[in-house]
Amino acid sequence: xxxxxxxxxxxxxxxxxxxxxxxxQRAFASVPFGGRYRxxxxxxxxxxxxxxxxxxxxxxxxxxxxMDHVGSGKPWDLNRKNGGLYILPTxxxxxxxxxxxxxxxxxxxxxxxxxxxxxxxxxxxMLGNIDYAAIVERHIESGAEVTVAYKIxxxxxxxxxxTLEENRVTDIRFGGREEGAFGLGLYVIRRETLLQLxxxxxxxxxxxxxxxxxxxxxxxxxxxxxxxxxxxAPIYSLATYFEANMxxxxxxxxxxxFLPRRRIYTKVRDCAPAIYGLHSDVTDSLVADGAVxxxxxxxxxxxxxxxxxxxxxxxxxxxxxxxxxxxxxKLGYVICDKNVEVRxxxxxxxxxxxxxxxxxxxxx
Numbered sequence: 001x002x003x004x005x006x007x008x009x010x011x012x013x014x015x016x017x018x019x020x021x022x023x024x025q026r027a028f029a030s031v032p033f034g035g036r037y038r039x040x041x042x043x044x045x046x047x048x049x050x051x052x053x054x055x056x057x058x059x060x061x062x063x064x065x066x067m068d069h070v071g072s073g074k075p076w077d078l079n080r081k082n083g084g085l086y087i088l089p090t091x092x093x094x095x096x097x098x099x100x101x102x103x104x105x106x107x108x109x110x111x112x113x114x115x116x117x118x119x120x121x122x123x124x125x126m127l128g129n130i131d132y133a134a135i136v137e138r139h140i141e142s143g144a145e146v147t148v149a150y151k152i153x154x155x156x157x158x159x160x161x162x163t164l165e166e167n168r169v170t171d172i173r174f175g176g177r178e179e180g181a182f183g184l185g186l187y188v189i190r191r192e193t194l195l196q197l198x199x200x201x202x203x204x205x206x207x208x209x210x211x212x213x214x215x216x217x218x219x220x221x222x223x224x225x226x227x228x229x230x231x232x233a234p235i236y237s238l239a240t241y242f243e244a245n246m247x248x249x250x251x252x253x254x255x256x257x258f259l260p261r262r263r264i265y266t267k268v269r270d271c272a273p274a275i276y277g278l279h280s281d282v283t284d285s286l287v288a289d290g291a292v293x294x295x296x297x298x299x300x301x302x303x304x305x306x307x308x309x310x311x312x313x314x315x316x317x318x319x320x321x322x323x324x325x326x327x328x329x330k331l332g333y334v335i336c337d338k339n340v341e342v343r344x345x346x347x348x349x350x351x352x353x354x355x356x357x358x359x360x361x362x363x364x
Contacts, residue, residue, distance in 0.1 A: 006136055007116035007191060008047040008055035009104075012040060012066055013097055014123040014185075018236050021357045022337065026065040029124040031241070032320050032338070034248050035288040035303050038069050039124040039235070041266045042257075044076045047120070049262040050132035054083035054116065058107055060090050060097045075265045086110065099207030104198040111195055119191050126184045127244055128232040129257050129264060135226050139188040142167075144224035146214065147188040152227065155182035156234040160210050162225055169223040172215040183210070184228060231256035242335060242355045245301045245318045249284055271304060279310065295325070316352070320360075334358065 012029030022031050029040035047055055055078060059066065072078075073085030088107045096102035100121075104111070111119070118139070120132060130149075139147035148169060150162055155176045160183035163171035176182070187209075189197075197213050206212035214223060231253065233244040247253045258264055274287045277294030285297050290304040295312030303321040308314060311328040322339040325331065329342045333350035337360035342348065346364050350356035358364060 004051040004133065004136060005116050006050075006052050006118045006120050006188075007111075007114050008052045009119055009121045010040065010043055010047075010055060010057050011097070011100065011103060011121070011123045012057055012063070013060035014100070015098070015125050015236070016060075016062075017094065017098075018125070019238060019241060021238070021359055022241070022335075023062065025360060026062050027059065030066040030069055031124075032303060033127070033241075034245060035286045035301050037264065037266050038066075039127060040066065040070065041264055042127050042129065043122050043124050044070070044073075044078070045262070045264045046130050046132045047122075048076045048078065048265070050120075050136065052120065052132065053078070053080065054086070054114065056086045056088045056107065056110055058088045058090060058103050060092055060103075063087075063089070069267050071267070075267055096207055099212070100209040101198050101201045101207045101212065104194070104209070105202040108195060108199070111191060114191065116191060119189055119194050121187045121189070123185045125236060126186065126232050126234055127257075128228075128230050129259050129262055130186070130228055130230050130232070131262070132186075135186070135228075136188055138226050139224070142222075142224045144222045145189065145193055146221055146223045147226050148214070148223060149184045149186035149226050149228050150181045151184060151232055152179075152181050154179055156236045156240070158236070159183065160214075164225050167225050169214075169218065169225050172210070172218060174211070174215075181225065181227075184232065186228075238335070238355065238357055239353050242318060242333075242352075246299070246316065248286060248301065249299060269304070277310065280308075318355075337361075340364070 012027040016023040016028045030038050078085040090106040157176040159176040161173045162181040201212050235241050271290040274291040280293045281296040285300045287302040288304040291306045293308045294310045295308045298315045300317040305322050306319045307324045309327040312325045313330045315332045317331050318335045320338045323336045324341045326344040328345045330347045333355045334348045336358045339361045340358045341363045
């Protein structure tokens with residue numbers, strides 16, 4: 001893939017408050033997903049598949065898990081002499097980071113010394129295999145100052161809602177839970193314009209990129225929309241995180257996310273294949289390598305190194321790496337974080353819209 005004249009900026013801690021528990025010890029972007037991935041894998045893969053060779057991760061807190069996962073950026077071919085992956089730590093409050101203006105001001109030196117003409121900004125809230133190159137090309141062709149990627153459908157909570165005329169954004173509102181065009185937190189903007197707008201907003205104590213720049217200055221700026229045609233799963237609550245994992249059990253959804261021509265890359269880890277006991281019963285599930293299954297698993301996502309003992313019944317669950325489900329336990333609509341132990345004959349039951357979450361390292 002050829003390089004393009006675009007700098008990637010990722011905000012891993014944005015929306016940390018959307019997934020309480022899961023983000024207690026990790027950034028939103030490093031939340032495990034789909035048996036072997038992290039949410040950030042999809043954003044970084046989309047960027048490198050588009051030919052973006054320089055990416056900055058603007059981190060705030062709980063970044064150890066994220067740093068351990070991305071490392072030098074080698075799985076995404078971002079461990080290079082020119083460009084590559086840059087870790088940009090900040091020391092900001094939740095509000096300042098969520099609004100992005102203060103975060104961008106904090107890393108202005110990185111932006112100033114970069115040579116790329118355009119910046120593509122993204123977070124990890126919208127999961128999908130998106131053609132970022134097409135968004136950049138449309139932005140350049142349109143001559144817009146800002147391009148906002150959007151989808152049409154049921155808007156998630158607290159979404160940026162767009163009104164468009166001939167693909168130009170004419171009005172911006174904030175809300176959600178209604179049908180319409182909603183922003184994906186994915187923007188393309190000229191680098192010098194971004195620096196100018198964020199410095200002006202920061203100087204006036206305004207912290208929101210969407211409200212204090214896009215909405216406030218919509219009459220002055222040419223803001224165009226780009227409707228993303230690809231499958232996108234919004235993750236803005238524990239229930240939607242669970243729903244996005246369960247959607248992977250549908251082969252049609254998997255075929256829309258894991259494309260041969262635009263692969264999703266992740267940290268490589270070699271381990272033995274999954275082991276299935278003589279009396280195991282596994283149906284309609286994703287089971288990662290290293291798992292040991294001796295009980296019953298139905299419609300579930302099982303991460304690496306999970307152990308399911310004989311007599312266990314697991315239905316509609318997400319079990320993260322290292323979880324151990326002991327003999328005769330029963331789980332339904334449960335999310336177990338890493339290294340959870342559910343003891344013998346224990347029973348946990350949630351529902352689809354309110355799954356039970358078990359904190360990392362807990363024993364029940």
